Amino acid sequence: MEVRPRPNLGAFSLPKYVQVFLLLTVCVVIFMVFCTDVMANKSKPVLKIPDDVTGQRSFCTFRQISPEEALEEKAILESIAWPKSPSLPPYYSLKITSHPACSSFTILPRRGGGKWHIGDQLEVMIQIHDYLCRPKKYGGDVLLARLHTPALEAGVAGHVVDHLNGSYSAVFTLLWEGRAEVQVTLVHSSEAVKVLRRLTVQQPDRINFKSVFRSGSKTESTTCNVCLRPSRTPLCNFTDVRTGEPWFCRKPQNLGCESRIDHSKGEFTQNLRLHEERLFVSDVNMKVPILTSGPSDVFVTSNTRDEPNSMLSSVRWTPSGFYYRGAWRSLSGTAVQDFSPEQMTRCLKGKQVHLYGDSTIRQWFEYLNDTLPDIRKFDLHTKKQTGPFMALDHTNNIMVTFRCHGPPIRFGSFMASELRYIANELEGLAGGRDTVIVIGIWSHFSTFPMEVYIRRVMSIRGAVVRLLARAPETLVVIRTANVKALSLYETLTNSDWYSMQRDKALRAVFRGVDVRLVDAWEMTVAHHLPHNLHPEPPIIKNMINVLLSYTCPGQGS
Incomplete structure (x- = not known):
C-alpha cells in the first residue's frame, strides 16, 4: 500500500493580524446574509393551513403560486369549509344518520302577516332527523331547495342556511304570481359527506390515468396522475413549462419519457369501509325529497304600494335568475x-x-x-x-x-x-x-x-x-x-x-x-x-x- 507523507502546513501559515482580519470579514458577511434572509421572509409570509381545511397530502403535487395567491387560496378554502360533524365510529349504525323520510320542512308565516307578494322573501325551516326519527343535533347535510309552479314552467333556486344544530333555513324570493310549491331535497347526509371528505384526503388517486409509450415495435403503458404515491419507479415529469401545471407518469422500464403518445382515463378504485356504501342509496338517503309537515305551497299576488315587502332580518337572498314560461329570466342586470x-x-x-x-x-x-x-x-x-x-x-x-x-x-x-x-x-x-x-x-x-x-x-x-x-x-x-x-x-x-x-x-x-x-x-x-x-x-x-x-x-x- 502506498503511503504519502502529510504536507508541512506550518510553512504556509499567515501572520496573526491577517488571520484576525479574515475572521472578522467572514463574520460580517454571515451577519449580512442572515439579515437579508430575515427581511426577505418578512415580505413572504409562511402560510400554515390546517389539513382538515385543505385535505392536502404529500403525494399530490401542486402548482407553485405567489404569496398573494397563497393568501387568496387560504381565504377561499376557509370560506367554503364544510361544517364539522361527529366522527363515525368503525362500526356505526345507519340509525344515527340523516333520514329524509323522518325529516320535514315547514313554511314560516309571512313576516308582518298578510298575503304573500312578489318580491317577498319566503323562509322555510327544515329539521333533519335520523332513522329513529330523533332530531339531529349537528349540521353538515347537503340540501337543495327550489320553488316552482309546474303549470307556468316557473322555478327558482333557494338559498340554504345551515344552523349547525340539525335545522336549516331555505330562503326564496317570490318572483311570479299564483300558487308556488316548495321542494326540498336531501342530497347527502352529513355522515356521507364525511366519507366523501375522507376519500379526497386519503384517496385522491382513486381515479388514475394511463399513457402509452411507443418506440418502434416496443410499447409500454404506465400510470399517470398529479397524485402519485411514492415508489422506487422513476417518474416522467410532464409539468407544463408555461403554466407550471404538474403532471407525472411512471417511467416505462425500457422506453424514454419522450416516447409518450397518448393519454386516457385509467381505473377507478372503490375502497369504502364496512357499511359506508349504505350511505349512498338512491331513493333512500341520497337525492331524496323531504316532505312537509304542513302546506307545501303559498299563493303569491302582485305587490301593492300600501303594503311593503316582507323582509327577513337574518338573510336576504337574490337568485341570479328564474324560469317563467320555460324561459330563463336573469336578475343580474x-x-x-x-x-x-x-x-x-x-x-x-x-x-x-x-x-x-x-x-x-x-x-x-x-x-x-x-x-x-x-x-x-x-x-x-x-x-x-x-x-x-x-x-x-x-x-x-x-x-x-x-x-x-x-x-x-x-x-x-x-x-x-x-x-x-x-x-x-x-x-x-x-x-x-x-x-x-x-x-x-x-x-x-x-x-x-x-x-x-x-x-x-x-x-x-x-x-x-x-x-x-x-x-x-x-x-x-x-x-x-x-x-x-x-x-x-x-x-x-x-x-x-x-x-x-x-x-x-x-x-x-x-x-x-x-x-x-x-x-x-x-x-x-x-x-x-x-x-x-x-x-x-x-x-x-x-x-x-x-x-x-x-x-x-x-x-x-
Whole structure:
C-alpha cells in the first residue's frame, strides 16, 4: 500500500493580524446574509393551513403560486369549509344518520302577516332527523331547495342556511304570481359527506390515468396522475413549462419519457369501509325529497304600494335568475332574449366563438353546430368525445371551436400532443370585439384536493386578465358547475357536494374580473327536468340564450 507523507502546513501559515482580519470579514458577511434572509421572509409570509381545511397530502403535487395567491387560496378554502360533524365510529349504525323520510320542512308565516307578494322573501325551516326519527343535533347535510309552479314552467333556486344544530333555513324570493310549491331535497347526509371528505384526503388517486409509450415495435403503458404515491419507479415529469401545471407518469422500464403518445382515463378504485356504501342509496338517503309537515305551497299576488315587502332580518337572498314560461329570466342586470336560429346567425355574424373545458362545454358546441342554419363542422379527424372541433359558416364568417382542458381529464384515449391547457390557449388569442371566449372547467377535478382546482382556475384567470388587458372588448363567459343524477360511482367521483365546493371556488377566483357568468348551478336546480351531468336540451337552449344575450344585447326576441 502506498503511503504519502502529510504536507508541512506550518510553512504556509499567515501572520496573526491577517488571520484576525479574515475572521472578522467572514463574520460580517454571515451577519449580512442572515439579515437579508430575515427581511426577505418578512415580505413572504409562511402560510400554515390546517389539513382538515385543505385535505392536502404529500403525494399530490401542486402548482407553485405567489404569496398573494397563497393568501387568496387560504381565504377561499376557509370560506367554503364544510361544517364539522361527529366522527363515525368503525362500526356505526345507519340509525344515527340523516333520514329524509323522518325529516320535514315547514313554511314560516309571512313576516308582518298578510298575503304573500312578489318580491317577498319566503323562509322555510327544515329539521333533519335520523332513522329513529330523533332530531339531529349537528349540521353538515347537503340540501337543495327550489320553488316552482309546474303549470307556468316557473322555478327558482333557494338559498340554504345551515344552523349547525340539525335545522336549516331555505330562503326564496317570490318572483311570479299564483300558487308556488316548495321542494326540498336531501342530497347527502352529513355522515356521507364525511366519507366523501375522507376519500379526497386519503384517496385522491382513486381515479388514475394511463399513457402509452411507443418506440418502434416496443410499447409500454404506465400510470399517470398529479397524485402519485411514492415508489422506487422513476417518474416522467410532464409539468407544463408555461403554466407550471404538474403532471407525472411512471417511467416505462425500457422506453424514454419522450416516447409518450397518448393519454386516457385509467381505473377507478372503490375502497369504502364496512357499511359506508349504505350511505349512498338512491331513493333512500341520497337525492331524496323531504316532505312537509304542513302546506307545501303559498299563493303569491302582485305587490301593492300600501303594503311593503316582507323582509327577513337574518338573510336576504337574490337568485341570479328564474324560469317563467320555460324561459330563463336573469336578475343580474342583463335581459335574456330568446334567439331563433336566424337571430343566432345575425348575432354571431363575423365572430369567433372559442369554447374551452369539459364535456358540458362540448354540449354547447354540439348545440351551436346543430342549430345554426349554415354552419358546417370541419372534419379535423378527431374523436367525438375529445375533439378538438371546429365549425364554420363561410357565408356569415362565423367560426366556432371547442378544445378540452388539459389533465386531469377523464376522457378516452387521445393523442398526448392534443393535451392543451386553457391558459396557454388564451395566451395565443388576439381577442377583440368579435371574439367570444367560453370557459367551463370543474367536473374532472372532483376527486382531487381543492388546491389542484383553485390553482388551475387561478392560472386561467391570469391568462384572462392578460387577454382583457390587450383586447378589452373581448367577451369572456364562465360557465359554472351544475347538479347531476347520482349513482354510487357518480357520487364517489363527481358528487354534487364536490361540484358545489368547486362552484363556490370558481366564483370566488373570478370575482372582480370583467367576465360574464352563466349560472348553470341555479339553472339546473330551478328547472323541472331531472338532474343530469349533461343538462337536457331545453336547459342548454336557455344557457345559449344567456350567452347570446351577453354577445348581442337586445337582438333576440
